[in-house]
Amino acid sequence: MADSIANVQDTIARPGEEGIRARLRRYRELRLTEEELATVLLTPVLLFLLGLSFYPILDTVWASLHTGYVIELPGQQRAFVGLENYRQILLPIGETRFWNAFGVSMFYTFVSVPAELVFGLGLALLLQKEFTYKYVAQAAILFPWALPTVINAKVWAWMLHPDYGVISDILVRLGLLAEPYAFLSKPDIALYTMTGITIWKTTSFMALILLAGLSSIPDQLYEAARIDGASRWRQFRDITLPLLKPTLLVALIFRTLPAFQAFGLPFGLTGGGPGEATATLVLYAQQAAYNNPGPTNGGFATGSAAATLITLIALVIALVYVTTLYEPEVR
Structure with a gap:
């Protein structure tokens, strides 16, 4: 006893x-108590994140404050230069490749993401309806998003080629173009083309997230609104949008940050060209780090500084989304 x-x-x-x-x-x-069980389950995940995520980030920040080789070779030393690498990137404004890449990334992000949100919401509303082969349609729209980015870029590069591309050929046959057009070789149109391609690719991903949010809204709310005589627009404005805000926040963060850090599509589609018309920030950081190392591998320090700035800007964008869209009282 x-x-x-x-x-x-x-x-x-x-x-x-x-x-x-x-x-x-x-x-x-x-x-084990609940706290101890949580500690046991979370420790491997935290160690994994520390080893594969946080340590590389901290090492990149440390490298951005130095110049020299990543690994000290015989006869080479790393020198601490403080914020000198950041100064070379940011100043003077308007005379560096960084600011051109910043403008490209901002245009690419804040044109493509709102368009994906609008089209994705429209698709989600259509796919929410009951119709024959509904689930086949839901699976079919995921194909563009499931296609690997580099493969997607190469396929579009072939289709848009002025000599043997199918898109120019179709437009010429329809009489919309007098001759084949080099969509990816014109500095004034290449960025618009790349933005249109990413809208085509990731709208389905946005639709999938929003469809999950729409499915969580109780049907009883719409039935009560219809009984009260609310129009479809009133139902969408007063029920759908307010209750969809948490899902919209997740969708915007999930799409804005990868769009702002885009690398695969511009790399595979144009390589940042023509000139620097489609060079995003991440592509600029990669080229600065590895394409022009210099005698002491100073390019890697410049690329590390650019990568750190990209991370900080992405955090600011995420904070703006959270502060403007997060509403704890919305369920």
Whole structure:
């Protein structure tokens, strides 16, 4: 009887209030509190993130404050230069490739993401309806998003080629063009073309996220609104949009940050050209780090500084979304 009471006390005792021997006995019997179980389950994930995510970020920031080789070779030393790499990137404004890449990334992001949101919401509203082969349609629209980015870029580069591309050929046959047009070789049109391609590719991803949010809204709310005589627009404005805000926040963050950090599409489609018309920030950082290392590999330090700036800008964008769209009271 005494042993049973002791076991019960050991089970319900708080970790800070029980003795070491009782706690060790619980561990041997795999009787853990909720806090201890959470710690055991989360520790491997945290160690994984520390090793593969946080450490490279910290190492990149450290490299951005130095010049020299990543690994000190014989006869080479890393020199601490403070914010000198950042100064070379940011100043003077308007005379560096960084600011051109910043403008390209901002245009690419804040034109493509709103368009994807509008088209994706329209698709989600259509796919929410009941019709024949509904689930086949839901699976079909995911094909553009599921296609690997580099493969998608190469396919579009072939289709848009002025000599053997199918798109120019179709437009010429329809009489919309007098001759084949080099969509990716014109500085004034290449960025628009790249933006249109990413809208085509990722609208389905946006639709999938929004469809999940629409499915969580109770049908009873719409039935009550119809009984009260609310029009479809009133139902959409007063029910759908307010209850969809948490999903919109997730969708915008999930799409804005990858769009702002785009690399695969401009790299595979145009390589940043013609000139620097489609060179995004991440493409600029990659080229600065590896294409022009210099005698002491100073390019890697410049690329590290650019990557750090990209991370900070992405964090600011995410904070803006959270502060403007996050509403704890919305369920």
